[in-house]
Structures are given as C-alpha cells and as structure tokens.
Amino acid sequence: xxxxxxxxxxxxxxxxxxxxxxxxxxxxxxxxxxxxxxxxxxxxxxxxxxxxxxxxxxxxxxxxxxxxxxxxxxxxxxxxxxxxxxxxxxxxxxxxxxxxxxxxxxxxxxxxxxxxxxxxxxxxxxxxxxxxxxxxxxxxxxxxxxxxxxxxxxxxxxxxxxxxxxxxxxxxxxxxxxxxxxxxxxxxxxxxxxxxxxxxxxxxxxxxxxxxxxxxxxxxxxxxxxxxxxxxxxxxxxxxxxxxxxxxxxxxxxxxxxxxxxxxxxxxxxxxxxxxxxxxxxxxxxxxxxxxxxxxxxxxxxxxxxxxxxxxxxxxxxxxxxxxxxxxxxx
Numbered sequence: 478x479x480x481x482x483x484x485x486x487x488x489x490x491x492x493x494x495x496x497x498x499x500x501x502x503x504x505x506x507x508x509x510x511x512x513x514x515x516x517x518x519x520x521x522x523x524x525x526x527x528x529x530x531x532x533x534x535x536x537x538x539x540x541x542x543x544x545x546x547x548x549x550x551x552x553x554x555x556x557x558x559x560x561x562x563x564x565x566x567x568x569x570x571x572x573x574x575x576x577x578x579x580x581x582x583x584x585x586x587x588x589x590x591x592x593x594x595x596x597x598x599x600x601x602x603x604x605x606x607x608x609x610x611x612x613x614x615x616x617x618x619x620x621x622x623x624x625x626x627x628x629x630x631x632x633x634x635x636x637x638x639x640x641x642x643x644x645x646x647x648x649x650x651x652x653x654x655x656x657x658x659x660x661x662x663x664x665x666x667x668x669x670x671x672x673x674x675x676x677x678x679x680x681x682x683x684x685x686x687x688x689x690x691x692x693x694x695x696x697x698x699x700x701x702x703x704x705x706x707x708x709x710x711x712x713x714x715x716x717x718x719x720x721x722x723x724x725x726x727x728x729x730x731x732x733x734x735x736x737x738x739x740x741x742x743x744x745x746x747x748x749x750x751x752x753x754x755x756x757x758x759x760x761x762x763x764x765x766x767x768x769x770x771x772x773x774x775x776x777x778x779x780x781x782x783x784x785x786x787x788x789x790x791x792x793x794x795x796x797x798x799x800x801x802x803x804x805x806x807x808x
Contacts, residue, residue: 479491479492479510479513479514479516479517480492480493480513481506481509481510481513483506484502486502486504487502487503487504487505487509488502488503488504488505488506488508488509489501489502489503489509490502490503490509490510490512490513490516491513492513492516492517492520494517494520499516528572528573528574528616528617528618528619529574529617530572531572531573531574531611531617532569532570532571532572532573533568533569533570533571533573533576534562534569534570535573536573536607536611536615536617537558537561537562537569537607539615540558540607540610540611541554541555541558543610544606544607544610545558554603557600557603561600565584565587568580568584573608573611573617573618574617574618574619576618576622577622578622578623578625578626580622581622581623581626582626585597585601585626585629588600589629593632594629594630594631594632595629595630595631595632597629598628598629598630598631601623601626601628601629604623605621605623608621608622608623609621634794634795635759635762635765635795635798636798636800637757637758637759637762637765637798638762638765638766638769638798639674639758639762639763639766643753643755643758644670644671644674646753646755647667647670647746647749647750647753647755647758648667648670648671650749650752650753651663651664651666651667651745651749652664652667653667653668653671656726657726658726658727659726662736662737662741662745663745663749665735665736665737665742666737666742666745666746666749667749668723668726669683669684669735669742670746670760670763671723672720672723672724673760673763673764673767674763674766674767675716675717675719675720675723675767676698676714676716676717676720676723676724676767677764677767677768677771677783677784678698678700678714678764679761679764680739680742680743680760680761681739682700682714684735684737684738684739684742685700685701686698686700686724686727686734686735687733687734688727688734691724691725691727693721693724693725696715696716696717696718696720696721697713697714697715697716698713698714698716698724699711699712699713699714700712700713700714712785714783714785715782715783717771742760743760746760764784764796765795765796765797765798766798768780768783768784768792768796768797769796769797769798769799771783772797772799773807777789777792780792784796
C-alpha cells in the first residue's frame with residue numbers, strides 16, 4: 478500500500494508491502510506518486526526487498542575486518558575508505574543494493590576533479606572488489622553497478638630518468654659516505670636510494686630486508702615480503718657486484734638493518750629531493766632507472782626475473798625508459 482501526504486517542503490511517499498517499507502520526500506505530488514508506484518512494482522517483482530538494508534558504510538566496515546585485515550596493503554585501503562566516508566557521506570549512507578551506476582558516475586566525476594585518473598582507477602578497483610565480495614559472499618546486493626561504468630584508466634607511464642649528477646646531489650645533501658655504514662636516518666635514506674638504483678628493488682622490499690635474507694657469497698637476496706607475495710611467494714633477487722657491495726655494508730648475521738620506517742623514508746627523501754630542487758624525481762624512479770640500465774646487459778627474461786614481473790608488457794611500458802634516440806645512439 479502506498480501513502481502520499483503533504484509535509485513541509487513537499488510531498489512524502491510511503492510504501493509498505495510484503496514486509497518492505499520505503500519512504501521518500503519529493504517537491505511535487507505527481508513525482509511522489511510515480512515513485513511510489515514504481516516501488517510497489519519493484520517489491521512485487523522481487524527487485525526490492527531481496528537484499529538486506531546494509532549501507533555502503535556497513536559494507537566498508539565488514540570488508541575491512543574480513544578482507545583488508547589480511548592484506549599487506551590494509552593501511553592504504555583503510556585510508557581510502559576513511560576518505561570516502563569523510564568526503565562522500567551521502568553515498569556511504571545509501572543502501573548498498575540501491576546504489577546504481579549514475580551514483581558512481583557522479584562520484585567518479587567528482588574525484589577526477591581532485592586527483593589523477595590513475596588514483597581514481599585504483600580507488601575503483603578497490604570498491605569493485607568490495608562489491609564483488611558483498612554480492613557473492615555476503616548476498617548484500619545483486620549485480621555490480623560498476624559493470625556499466627566507464628573506467629578512467631591509468632595515468633600515462635612515467636618517462637623520467639635519473640641522472641647520476643642528481644643522485645650525487647641528493648646523497649651528498651643526506652650526508653651519505655660511500656662504503657661506510659649509515660649512522661643517521663638521513664644517511665639510511667641515501668643508502669636505501671643507492672641500493673634501489675643498483676638492485677631495482679622497491680622501497681618496501683628494501684625496508685623489509687633482513688641480514689638473514691642476504692647471501693653475499695651467491696649474490697642473491699630472498700624477499701619473503703614483497704608486492705606480489707600472495708601470488709608468487711618469496712622472490713629471489715640476483716644482485717650485481719655493485720649492488721652486493723652496497724648491501725654488504727650491513728654487517729652481521731642477524732637482526733634488523735634499518736632504524737627508519739617506510740613512511741620516514743618517503744618523507745625524508747622528499748625533503749632532500751625538494752631541497753636539491755629536484756621535485757620532479759620520485760624514489761620509485763630508481764627502480765625504472767636500474768631496470769633500464771640492466772636491460773643493456775641482460776635479456777628480457779633475465780630482466781623479468783630480476784624485477785619480479787610476470788607481465789612483460791608492464792616491464793616494457795612502465796619500467797624500460799630508454800628513448801628511441803638513446804637506443805639509436807647505441808646501435
């Protein structure tokens with residue numbers, strides 16, 4: 478049964494049928510009547526009332542407890558969820574099963590005005606997985622509204638190379654002394670940057686190094702924690718002689734190597750970079766620089782083994798940064 482009554486500011490439609498209750502306020506009576514009629518039809522056809530009245534915020538809370546908690550990137554996901562709830566409370570307060578593609582289009586377009594399309598794409602990937610889990614495992618909603626959404630896509634691959642003159646400026650600013658074990662946090666940042674340039678390891682992998690994982694006799698490092706560990710398990714990284722010499726500064730048989738955390742590494746590197754007027758550089762550019770240089774010495778399959786890439790297209794498109802002009806000069 479549908480009820481239409483006048484309230485301050487418009488007309489309120491209330492629908493109660495087969496144990497399902499819905500209500501909404503509209504500026505015009507005809508609009509309220511049309512909505513009530515559609516709701517009744519949806520309830521009778523089974524489109525409404527089939528799913529629990531769980532909001533997107535409810536889904537976020539459960540997803541964090543049951544899914545994110547078991548991921549290495551749980552902190553990243555938590556920050557994204559908190560920002561979503563803070564900046565888009567209306568969307569997060571909506572019943573999950575009632576969120577439609579136009580709602581997500583409005584969110585996507587609003588986000589694209591604030592951040593890059595690559596950032597929005599990463600957020601979409603996270604939310605799409607939430608919807609998949611909510612639909613298939615929890616039965617909180619039906620078909621995902623993301624299927625019809627036009628994806629923004631990733632950012633264009635960076636082409637930035639790192640000049641060794643710039644490397645010297647940064648490590649000197651940080652107080653790094655070649656061949657000596659770092660004694661300050663600034664020196665540790667410089668040491669980590671040099672290791673990245675010589676090994677092509679990610680910052681997180683370098684920060685996760687332990688002395689037990691380093692074998693200088695065979696010149697390999699075993700990474701039990703890395704970006705794709707869930708899919709491939711531990712990764713063994715072969716080292717160049719210079720890379721092994723750098724890592725070899727960490728004397729000892731056991732115990733932690735670093736006194737800084739990943740967050741501090743990023744903060745201090747940015748400070749050094751900006752102080753040297755090199756704001757265009759990112760720490761992660763060191764991985765691409767290392768792989769670009771190694772590509773001159775090894776074949777592509779060996780390069781993929783060093784980098785840990787399973788998709789050679791990503792290795793070529795994102796990390797191999799030698800220009801056609803540079804290649805032409807060498808052949």
